[in-house]
Amino acid sequence: GAVVSQHPSWVICKSGTSVKIECRSLDFQATTMFWYRQFPKQSLMLMATSNEGSKATYEQGVEKDKFLINHASLTLSTLTVTSAHPEDSSFYICSARRWDRDITEAFFGQGTRLTVV
Amino acid sequence: AQKVTQAQTEISVVEKEDVTLDCVYETRDTTYYLFWYKQPPSGELVFLIRRNSFDEQNEISGRYSWNFQKSTSSFNFTITASQVVDSAVYFCALSGGDGNKLVFGAGTILRVKS
Numbered sequence: 459g460a461v462v463s464q465h466p467s468w469v470i471c472k473s474g475t476s477v478k479i480e481c482r483s484l485d486f487q488a489t490t491m492f493w494y495r496q497f498p499k500q501s502l503m504l505m506a507t508s509n510e511g512s513k514a515t516y517e518q519g520v521e522k523d524k525f526l527i528n529h530a531s532l533t534l535s536t537l538t539v540t541s542a543h544p545e546d547s548s549f550y551i552c553s554a555r556r557w558d559r560d561i562t563e564a565f566f567g568q569g570t571r572l573t574v575v
Numbered sequence: 576a577q578k579v580t581q582a583q584t585e586i587s588v589v590e591k592e593d594v595t596l597d598c599v600y601e602t603r604d605t606t607y608y609l610f611w612y613k614q615p616p617s618g619e620l621v622f623l624i625r626r627n628s629f630d631e632q633n634e635i636s637g638r639y640s641w642n643f644q645k646s647t648s649s650f651n652f653t654i655t656a657s658q659v660v661d662s663a664v665y666f667c668a669l670s671g672g673d674g675n676k677l678v679f680g681a682g683t684i685l686r687v688k689s
Contacts (some may be wrong), residue, residue, distance in 0.1 A: 492676055501666065502620075502679045549618055555675070564610075564670070564677055566620040 461485055462554045464567025471542055471574055479537045479570045481552035487532035488554035492564070493525075496549040505550075508535040542574040577602045579669050581680035588657050589688050596652045596683045598667030604628075606672030609643065609650045614664040614682070623665075626650065628672075657687045 461484040471477050481491055489510045494502040506527055507515040514527035524546075526538040535554075539546055551569040578601040588594045600609065611623040624634065626643050634641045638655045654661055664684050668677040 490675070501681045502677075504676050504678075507676060551618075551620065553677070566612075566622075569618045569620075571618065 462488075462552065462565045462567045464552055464570055466570055467568060468571040469573070471572070473543055473574055474541055476538055476540045477542055477572060479539075479550055479552075479572075481535045481537070481554070481567050483533045483554045483556075483565070486554075486556045488535075488556065489532060490555050491529060491535040492553045492555075493527065493535075493537050494551045494553070496551065496569075498549075502551065505537075510535075539572065542572070544574045547572055547574045577604075577607075577669050577671070577678045579667050579678055579680035581665075581667055581683050583683045584681070585684040585686065587686040587688065590659060591656050593653060593655050594657050594685065594687075596654075596665050596667075596685065598650045598652065598680060600648050600650065600667070600669045602669060602671070604671045608670045608672070610668040610670070610677065611641065611650075611652050612666045612668065614666060616663070620666070623652075654685075657685075659687050659689050661685060662687045 463482045463484055465480045469477055491508040493505045495505050496502045504517050505520045508527045508529040510529045510532055516522045524540055529535040549569050549571050552567045553564040580599045583597055607628045609626045613621040613623055624641055631643050640653045642651045664682045666682045667680040670677045
């Protein structure tokens with residue numbers, strides 16, 4: 459089946475630094491990917507929709523300058539948390555939609571646990 | 576706007592008991608998809624089922640079964656003869672007919688005790 463790989467699985471960074479998270483669709487092309495954030499014991503909240511070759515669409519309340527999304531190829535989207543602060547510590551998870559089938563199952567990556575110290 | 580409500584925050588059962596997780600949704604779309612995901616402590620989302628709005632047939636997969644009722648906008652999930660390995664957070668989710676972004680419920684923590 460389709461697989462979405464996310465890297466790294468976890469990362470600890472110092473406050474003020476930037477962290478890049480990669481999301482790859484391994485066996486299909488994904489023109490659209492989605493980035494979610496999950497705070498401890500809470501649900502997943504959509505942050506942005508990543509579109510290959512164009513700008514990402516951010517959900518209300520998500521700072522686009524802080525969470526930079528790049529979808530340069532049909533198999534890779536990256537989320538960069540710039541100038542990270544402790545409040546950005548969270549579980550980030552991506553998903554990819556497969557276009558060439560008539561189903562709309564969302565395939566999720568393994569998630570990245572970000573801790574900012 | 577789309578909304579998913581999982582009213583049960585946490586459920587505790589003893590092994591071998593049956594348990595039903597409730598999910599109520601709101602949408603104005605005539606075509607939409609409903610999902611259930613399991614999230615174990617590792618954090619990874621495990622896909623359980625997808626159901627489109629035109630298919631109200633109930634489904635059974637092993638110990639899992641799902642009851643979709645459009646009349647009550649519900650998509651409930653039942654685990655029969657629960658096991659300790661079923662302990663996890665379960666999310667119900669909804670997407671529009673284009674299959675784009677999912678709206679998740681708050682999740683239900685299921686604890687199965689031996």
